[in-house]
Amino acid sequence: xxxTFDLIVRGGEVANHAGRGxxxxxxxxxxxxxxxxxxxxxxxEVVDATGLTVLPGVIDTQVHFREPGLEWKEDLETGSxxxxxxxxTAVFEMPNTEPTTTDPDALADKLxxxxxxxxxxxxxxxxxxxxNAAFLSELERLPGCCGVKVFMGASTGTLLVADDDGxxxxxxxxxxxxxxxSEDEYRLVERRPLARTGDWTSHPEVRDAESxxxxxxxxxxxxxxxxxxxxxxxxxxxEEIEFLAHNKDVxxxxxxxxxxxxxxxxxxxxxxxxxxxxxxxxxxxxxxxLWRGIEQGVADVLGSDHAPHTLEEKARPxxxxxxxxxxxQTLVPVMLTHVANGRLxxxxxxxxxxxxxxxxxxxxxxxxxxEGYDADLTLVDLKARRTITHDAMASRCGWTPFDGFEATGxxxxxIVRGQTVMRDGQLVGSAVxxxxxxxxxx
Numbered sequence: 554x555x556x557t558f559d560l561i562v563r564g565g566e567v568a569n570h571a572g573r574g575x576x577x578x579x580x581x582x583x584x585x586x587x588x589x590x591x592x593x594x595x596x597x598e599v600v601d602a603t604g605l606t607v608l609p610g611v612i613d614t615q616v617h618f619r620e621p622g623l624e625w626k627e628d629l630e631t632g633s634x635x636x637x638x639x640x641x642t643a644v645f646e647m648p649n650t651e652p653t654t655t656d657p658d659a660l661a662d663k664l665x666x667x668x669x670x671x672x673x674x675x676x677x678x679x680x681x682x683x684x685n686a687a688f689l690s691e692l693e694r695l696p697g698c699c700g701v702k703v704f705m706g707a708s709t710g711t712l713l714v715a716d717d718d719g720x721x722x723x724x725x726x727x728x729x730x731x732x733x734x735s736e737d738e739y740r741l742v743e744r745r746p747l748a749r750t751g752d753w754t755s756h757p758e759v760r761d762a763e764s765x766x767x768x769x770x771x772x773x774x775x776x777x778x779x780x781x782x783x784x785x786x787x788x789x790x791x792e793e794i795e796f797l798a799h800n801k802d803v804x805x806x807x808x809x810x811x812x813x814x815x816x817x818x819x820x821x822x823x824x825x826x827x828x829x830x831x832x833x834x835x836x837x838x839x840x841x842x843l844w845r846g847i848e849q850g851v852a853d854v855l856g857s858d859h860a861p862h863t864l865e866e867k868a869r870p871x872x873x874x875x876x877x878x879x880x881x882q883t884l885v886p887v888m889l890t891h892v893a894n895g896r897l898x899x900x901x902x903x904x905x906x907x908x909x910x911x912x913x914x915x916x917x918x919x920x921x922x923x924e925g926y927d928a929d930l931t932l933v934d935l936k937a938r939r940t941i942t943h944d945a946m947a948s949r950c951g952w953t954p955f956d957g958f959e960a961t962g963x964x965x966x967x968i969v970r971g972q973t974v975m976r977d978g979q980l981v982g983s984a985v986x987x988x989x990x991x992x993x994x995x
Contacts, residue, residue: 556587556594560971562930563591565602568899569609569922570908578607580928583970588922600973602932605965606899609907609922610642610929614699614914615786615807615856616881618644620666622651627861627949629663632881633671633986635859635947637975639882640964642929643673643919643989645699648680649712655680657695664697664988671986672974673967674919674929678702678732682711686722693729697988699914700729700784705768706736706760706831713738717775724781729993730805730913732784735793736760736832737768751870753821757833759872762790765832769793776803784913787812787858789832791842798851805853805913808843810887811880811954816840820954826867826874827954830860847897847905854909857884861950879948883941883955889933889962899935917990932966939963 560580567576567588577591618632629646636644646663648654654663654677663677676699679692693701703723704712714720715738724731741764749755769785773796776783784805788794789812797804817836820828828834846852860877867874888906891897911920918927941958943951967975972985 556591558586558594558596560598560600560928561591561594561596562600562602562607562932562968565605565607565932567607567922568903573899578922578928578930580971583928585922585924585926585928587924598973600966600968604934605932606935607922608903608931608933609920610969611640611885611906611931612643612910612920613641613857613859613881613884614645614854614910615647616644616859617647617649617877619861620650621662625949626863629667629671630984631947631949632859633673633675633984634980635879635882637672637967637980638947638978640885640931640933640967641673641881642931642967642969644675644881646675646677648678648702649704653680653712654678655682655685655711657692660695660698667986669986670984672980672984673986674969674989675986676989680712681714681723681731683714683719684711686719686726689723689726690728693727694994696994698994699989699991700732701727702732704734705772706734706738706741706764715739717771720772720775721779724775724779727781730782730784732786733772735765735768735772735785737764737771740764740767748872753825753829753871754818756821756829756871757817757835760831760833762792762835762839765790766792766796769796773800773804786856787832788843788846789835789839791839791845794842794846794851798849801851806846806851807854807856808846808852809856809858809880810884811878813840813843813847813891814887815954824954826869826871827878827952829871829874829876830858830878831876844896847901852905853913855884855888855905857881861948863950864952878954879946879950879952882946882948883953885931885933885964886939886941886960886962887955887958889935890960893935893961915992917992917995919989928968928971930968931964932968933962934965935962937961937963937965
């Protein structure tokens with residue numbers, strides 16, 4: 554009897570935990586049921602993947618989609634639109650909105666706004682503060698919460714937790730892996746006078762490498778003291794990579810495409826405010842250190858730290874210009890270009906964009922292309938040559954630090970739980986985004 558499916562992705566090269574080879578992917582009820590030869594099977598929808606490579610759905614575990622409160626920069630729909638166009642199937646969104654995501658009502662509001670309005674699946678971080686630290690073990694278990702996020706360096710409203718006692722209190726109360734922006738606020742305050750008006754090359758001097766290293770050393774010591782697990786976001790220094798390599802039992806590591814690709818001072822001279830983010834783009838010594846972290850397995854995930862601001866805001870003279878850059882739509886083509894150039898293997902790309910997120914965050918049913926998992930798939934053309942441009946960006950901010958970047962490797966289709974949401978650079982169907990589930994909170 555002929556097998557029937559809701560969806561078959563046919564004729565592509567499949568790349569997953571089993572290696573690479575020609576295979577079809579059969580989907581029923583939003584889940585993968587077969588990876589193999591389905592040439593004799595039929596389906597309600599068939600996606601022709603001839604000439605394409607079929608990857609597990611890319612998961613971006615750090616985005617700022619700015620809603621509620623800052624919708625002139627981005628909102629959940631426009632941010633997820635950019636994600637889907639970039640081949641991303643799920644995103645974890647940050648708590649520094651207005652109001653901040655620090656209580657059950659704020660989380661519920663975001664989940665309500667996102668349901669079937671976002672093009673991708675999604676989860677939201679709960680911000681850890683001095684005020685809610687005692688309740689974090691309950692807050693982190695709420696449906697749709699990917700974990701607790703703490704800013705040790707300057708952020709929005711009450712989200713800053715700069716002191717050891719505050720960080721210690723957060724770590725004593727969390728049970729899941731806690732996520733940190735690790736820069737030493739006290740050193741940042743001391744160094745603010747080093748900012749040269751209108752000179753973005755002074756940004757990595759104000760927020761120097763020592764600010765990050767000091768903070769990460771403090772953080773790991775506190776994690777050991779409290780018996781907590783931590784995840785260090787957007788690591789930017791060679792010294793942190795070396796230090797964290799010896800502390801992998803408690804710490805997982807994120808690196809961003811922009812910190813692997815852009816280099817100071819060139820980026821600041823060329824892009825000015827568009828290159829400004831926290832922690833900063835750093836010099837070649839640190840970029841080489843980050844690549845060692847990729848090659849030696851210290852890095853666990855890639856996150857875009859998509860953090861849009863308007864061009865008008867970015868044009869203010871430094872240091873009045875805000876920090877942050879978009880990146881969710883460019884993560885896949887930028888990193889596939891590193892694959893094409895021999896800097897990164899495709900297997901390692903998959904590990905950093907899907908398997909790693911599955912491990913670090915304990916995602917239920919996502920992060921692998923295997924029977925029983927959600928049918929989240931990113932179809933790419935590894936040989937396609939495209940130029941990244943401002944005009945092609947779906948983010949409300951309308952720009953990218955990679956304008957003019959010649960990419961080799963491009964996302965051609967995005968499938969979320971068996972539903973095609975992007976094909977050949979166009980959104981298709983309707984927004985289907987639902988909340989991601991986690992093994993520790995089922």
